[in-house]
Amino acid sequence: MKKLLLSFAFVGLCGFVGAQKPIVQTYFTADPAPMVYNDTVYLYTSHDEDSTVNNFFTMYDWRCYSSTDMVNWTDHGAVASLKNIAWFDKNNGAWAPQCIARNGKFYLYVPIHGGGISVLVGDSPTGPFRDVLGKRLIDSEHIWNDIDPTIFVDDDGQAYLYWGNPVLRYVKLNNDMISYDKSIGKNGIVSLEMTGEAFGEAVDRDGKPRTKYVEGPWFYKRNGIYYMVYAAAGIPEYIAYSTATSPVGPWTYKGFIMERAPKLAFTNHSGIIDYKGNSYFFYHSESLTGGGGFRRSVCLEQFKYNADGSIPLIVPTAEGVKESLSALNPYKRVEAETMAWSEGLKTAKDNSKGIYVTKINNGDYIKVSSVDFGKGATTFEASLASAAKGGQIEIRLNSTDGELLGTLDVKNTKGANNWAVQSCKVKAAKGIHDLYLVFKGGEGDLFNFDWWKFSK
Ligand code: FUB
Numbered sequence: 001m002k003k004l005l006l007s008f009a010f011v012g013l014c015g016f017v018g019a020q021k022p023i024v025q026t027y028f029t030a031d032p033a034p035m036v037y038n039d040t041v042y043l044y045t046s047h048d049e050d051s052t053v054n055n056f057f058t059m060y061d062w063r064c065y066s067s068t069d070m071v072n073w074t075d076h077g078a079v080a081s082l083k084n085i086a087w088f089d090k091n092n093g094a095w096a097p098q099c100i101a102r103n104g105k106f107y108l109y110v111p112i113h114g115g116g117i118s119v120l121v122g123d124s125p126t127g128p129f130r131d132v133l134g135k136r137l138i139d140s141e142h143i144w145n146d147i148d149p150t151i152f153v154d155d156d157g158q159a160y161l162y163w164g165n166p167v168l169r170y171v172k173l174n175n176d177m178i179s180y181d182k183s184i185g186k187n188g189i190v191s192l193e194m195t196g197e198a199f200g201e202a203v204d205r206d207g208k209p210r211t212k213y214v215e216g217p218w219f220y221k222r223n224g225i226y227y228m229v230y231a232a233a234g235i236p237e238y239i240a241y242s243t244a245t246s247p248v249g250p251w252t253y254k255g256f257i258m259e260r261a262p263k264l265a266f267t268n269h270s271g272i273i274d275y276k277g278n279s280y281f282f283y284h285s286e287s288l289t290g291g292g293g294f295r296r297s298v299c300l301e302q303f304k305y306n307a308d309g310s311i312p313l314i315v316p317t318a319e320g321v322k323e324s325l326s327a328l329n330p331y332k333r334v335e336a337e338t339m340a341w342s343e344g345l346k347t348a349k350d351n352s353k354g355i356y357v358t359k360i361n362n363g364d365y366i367k368v369s370s371v372d373f374g375k376g377a378t379t380f381e382a383s384l385a386s387a388a389k390g391g392q393i394e395i396r397l398n399s400t401d402g403e404l405l406g407t408l409d410v411k412n413t414k415g416a417n418n419w420a421v422q423s424c425k426v427k428a429a430k431g432i433h434d435l436y437l438v439f440k441g442g443e444g445d446l447f448n449f450d451w452w453k454f455s456k
Pocket residue numbers: 030031046057095096147148215216231267268269
């Protein structure tokens with residue numbers, strides 16, 4: 001991806017093709033599943049590898065990001081991987097996940113393409129997640145089509161797990177969230193009758209009737225209405241939705257939410273939340289530089305429900321979410337992997353340090369939105385590690401060539417994981433600005449970057 005980013009920069013454009021704005025730039029991410037927990041949005045994603053194998057989905061692990069302002073996102077890395085699922089003997093197939101919190105635990109439901117739906121359990125929203133069952137959760141005859149789990153716990157405590165392509169099925173989860181009521185449907189699994197009234201009328205490639213529903217369901221309740229939002233209408237996919245007055249239907253088709261648009265991928269997949277009084281629609285596109293149908297990127301739009309609870313048509317924009325919900329405090333340690341935008345970078349994990357920013361080359365940068373400098377900072381410090389000559393961090397306001405507050409000369413620390421806090425004096429910046437950390441140096445990887453902080 002790095003080479004592509006550099007060549008793109010060469011033609012004088014930025015890192016997405018004037019279409020939808022990906023909220024993650026360090027990896028290709030897909031199948032967004034947001035979860036609001038303790039005032040923070042945790043976003044679980046699948047992960048398209050940079051190198052696609054056999055021209056098909058190449059997906060080995062699931063990633064997590066978090067935000068409290070909907071503009072700056074912190075990378076928590078891969079929180080689960082097919083490597084941790086001992087009973088599955090292939091390394092590919094980590095498709096669309098969803099996590100929910102219950103009983104003081106976090107349940108990450110994952111489809112393993114060709115292996116069915118599993119549940120992984122963690123003690124924190126960012127894992128680690130364990131394969132507690134040692135086998136798939138959904139005991140079904142359709143494992144090839146058992147993809148895209150979506151989970152909702154109703155007000156009476158009953159949890160429902162819906163999933164499937166091209167038929168929607170559900171189970172009623174037991175309170176332990178890792179087993180389900182076997183007394184309903186076929187061995188506990190209820191297959192919905194896929195009618196035009198419920199999911200919209202369509203025809204398949206051979207002209208036979210089918211519904212618009214394809215895959216990627218997102219199930220939730222709002223103001224007494226149950227919503228089923230899903231990928232619809234074949235390839236390339238629209239996003240459509242149906243509603244019901246009970247968690248098990250009957251469902252009524254309501255129409256499209258997102259139509260096809262340039263730079264949307266041939267799949268689409270949505271997640272919807274309300275957060276701090278606003279409504280947000282997550283989807284994926286292929287708009288990050290180097291993107292494609294198997295190298296997708298999660299994007300985000302804010303929207304408003306209509307007064308009757310219906311969802312308006314949402315048009316993907318180049319800006320995505322336009323305003324941060326709160327200003328960021330630069331006087332508390334900020335993880336380097338917290339960013340509103342970046343160019344040319346990757347993140348990696350160090351067992352003692354956690355996630356850090358790596359693959360830092362000359363000209364790469366991090367943008368952090370809406371940083372509140374208050375009455376002014378005097379010092380910038382950062383935790384850095386360099387096995388090479390080091391380089392510089394230019395600390396700038398508002399753009400990559402905006403006002404220069406100071407330059408930190410990053411010294412060699414005798415190892416790419418030998419961390420040292422290094423600092424420099426800065427000109428006092430006042431008020432709220434976008435902060436740009438612009439990396440300069442010679443050829444190759446310059447240094448690794450764990451966190452930064454200003455002081456007064
Ligand atoms: O990411 C792999 C598959 O593509 C998902 O499971 C579908 O929803 C589609 O997005």
